[in-house]
Each structure stands twice: as C-alpha cells, then as structure tokens.
Amino acid sequence: MYVLGIDGGGTTTSAVIADENGNIYSQLIVGRSNPTAMTKQEFEKVIQDVLLNIQSQNPNVFNELSCCYAGMAGVGEGNYEGMLQHALQRYLPSKTEILIANDAVNALYSGTLGSEGIVQIAGTGAITVGINEQHELFRTAGWGYIFDDEGSGYDLGIGVIKAVFKAFDGRGLATSLTNRLISHFNVSSVPDIIEKVYGGEHPRSIIAPLSVYAVEEALNNDVMAQLIIQKACEDLFISIKACHSKMKLKDKETMVVLSGGVFLEADLFIPKLEKLAKISQLNISFMKPLIPPAGGAIIAGLISLKAPISSVFVRKFNEQYKSSHQMKKVRQGG
Numbered sequence: 001m002y003v004l005g006i007d008g009g010g011t012t013t014s015a016v017i018a019d020e021n022g023n024i025y026s027q028l029i030v031g032r033s034n035p036t037a038m039t040k041q042e043f044e045k046v047i048q049d050v051l052l053n054i055q056s057q058n059p060n061v062f063n064e065l066s067c068c069y070a071g072m073a074g075v076g077e078g079n080y081e082g083m084l085q086h087a088l089q090r091y092l093p094s095k096t097e098i099l100i101a102n103d104a105v106n107a108l109y110s111g112t113l114g115s116e117g118i119v120q121i122a123g124t125g126a127i128t129v130g131i132n133e134q135h136e137l138f139r140t141a142g143w144g145y146i147f148d149d150e151g152s153g154y155d156l157g158i159g160v161i162k163a164v165f166k167a168f169d170g171r172g173l174a175t176s177l178t179n180r181l182i183s184h185f186n187v188s189s190v191p192d193i194i195e196k197v198y199g200g201e202h203p204r205s206i207i208a209p210l211s212v213y214a215v216e217e218a219l220n221n222d223v224m225a226q227l228i229i230q231k232a233c234e235d236l237f238i239s240i241k242a243c244h245s246k247m248k249l250k251d252k253e254t255m256v257v258l259s260g261g262v263f264l265e266a267d268l269f270i271p272k273l274e275k276l277a278k279i280s281q282l283n284i285s286f287m288k289p290l291i292p293p294a295g296g297a298i299i300a301g302l303i304s305l306k307a308p309i310s311s312v313f314v315r316k317f318n319e320q321y322k323s324s325h326q327m328k329k330v331r332q333g334g
Ligand SMILES: Nc1ncnc2c1ncn2[C@@H]1O[C@H](COP(=O)(O)OP(=O)(O)OP(=O)(O)O)[C@@H](O)[C@H]1O
Pocket: 009, 010, 011, 012, 121, 122, 123, 124, 125, 126, 152, 153, 154, 208, 209, 210, 211, 212, 213, 215, 259, 260, 261, 262, 263, 264, 265
C-alpha cells in the first residue's frame, strides 16, 4: 500500500512516498508551504512542483497511491482546506484518497506512531497540540512572536540578547553569550549589535537562530544560558499542562513528543520538564521523535487506510530517508 505523506511548514515542505514497511519510493524537500504566509498562486505553485517532482521520481508507484496525507501549517486556522484539496486533486490519481490536517499531527505521530498524545513544537515559533483517540485537536500557545511563543527559538534568542545587554550594563551576571554574539554579528562591541538586530531582515530571522547559543552555552555551564533554558522549560510546561487539562486525560499515561529545531539537544530539556511534571503530579513522559515529520504523515495515512504498520517501519524509514542536507548533496552530485 503506497501513501504520499506531506509535511508543509513555515520553512520547508517535505514529501515522501512510502509503504507500510517503511520503504521509501520518492522523496523531496523544498521551501515553505504555509498558506497563511503566502499568496494563493505561490501556494498552488509549491504544491504543483512537489507533486510533479514526486511523480517523476517513480511514476508507477505514484499512479498506485492509495492515499495522500497532507499535514500542513495553518490548516484549521483559516479556510485553506478547500484550496489545498483542489490543488492536490489536480495532480493526484483520481482514486487516491486525500486527507488534510494540521502539520502538528505529523509531528505527534513522528513520536507516538499513531497513538494519542501531546506534541510540543519549538522551532522558530512554539505551539502545543494535543490529539486524542477521536482525532480531536487541542491547542495551547503559539499565538505569534510579538506577545507569545514562549520557549520558541525566537524567545530563546531574545533571552540571549537580553542577557548580553544586561551583562554589559552590570545589570546581570557576566556571560559567555557575550562573546558568542560578538562573533556571530561580527562586531567589536555589544552596542554594535543593536544595528544588526534592528537594521536588517525580519527580526524573527535574525533573532531565532541565536537560540543555538542558549543551548550550547547552557551545556557549557554558563549560568545565564542555563537560566534561559530553565525559563523556557517552565513556560513550555505551563502550556503542556494546560493542553493536558483541556484534553481531560487525568491520570492516563500520556506521551509528549518534543519536536522542532530547539529540541535538537532534547536531553538538555527532558530532565527539567520531567521534574516539572513530577512536581505537578502529571502522568506524562517526554520523548524525541522516532522518525521525521513526513514519516508521521505516512503513519497518519496508513492509519486512515486501516493498514497494519510493520514492526520494521521505523528502522527502514530512517535508513532510507534523506535529510535536507543529504538531498542537497545528491542534487549537487556529492
Ligand atoms: N541546535 C539548535 N539549538 C537550539 N535551537 C535551534 C537549533 N537549531 C535550530 N534551532 C531553532 O529552531 C528554529 C528552526 O526550527 P524548525 O527547523 O523546527 O522549524 P521552523 O519551520 O523554522 O519553525 P516553525 O515550526 O516555528 O515554523 C531556528 O530558527 C532556531 O531558533
């Protein structure tokens, strides 16, 4: 049984054709496909490019697709499902079932492999989404970087800049983050950072990448960086707890999947989150994703087809899946 899984996000769109054993037949990673942040024409063009490319890699398998599961950013927030359905229908075989959902479903199933649970996404932004056995979605946080998105890459980046300026003034402890920012922005003094932050691209794209310094310097035992990470964990936990309460899970054991760039070093976050869960007496466990989000879309598609998922799925899928870095090397002939 062949499923096309699409994971459409604010930065990249990943599409994969796979079967219930985790064998991959076509794969592609392109730029963003968030209908809330692009014109209808731009969005339709991305979908067209994705489907034509995926088809050209393996036309025979493409023609036999049982299902296309598209988990896309922005779905559920506006009236985009119709537009997406229409765009997909144009290029897919007529017998292929089309299912559309929010990309949080992909992220959750990349860890739980189809079971209910909560996914805490922390990339450039941060949002908590719970999905129960009835496939109902519960959302907390993630209302935008200006006043929300606590625990996101942007939020950590703001924490880094604040710590550096406070240390400069003597309002805060000296921190190794200062040298990291001076070298990142290639400036000679802390005040020179201001022009770099205000003078260029969108502040999100300048500030969010600084989150990596909070993580790295926390691992290097810098006190200020550790405080930034601790605060992020506390904020993220408040959102997880609120989502858990909305889902009315009570004492039922619940998995929380940590997904997104901020959690690349998940082991820094997990013990802190576990401690907070223990204090709150919540029966939740935190886990890293087992497969990429596009694999989560394949799982969701297989579940809707009531196809059994093989015990070798995760291993085979991970062996055959190429990261965006590997895909780039293939395109460059490396
Ligand atoms: N090693 C790292 N340590 C800490 N933060 C990181 C690291 N790598 C990436 N990030 C953060 O994650 C962000 C990228 O996240 P991700 O790739 O999950 O998706 P995104 O599409 O940009 O975000 P979103 O899900 O909010 O749309 C970066 O902007 C940065 O803030």
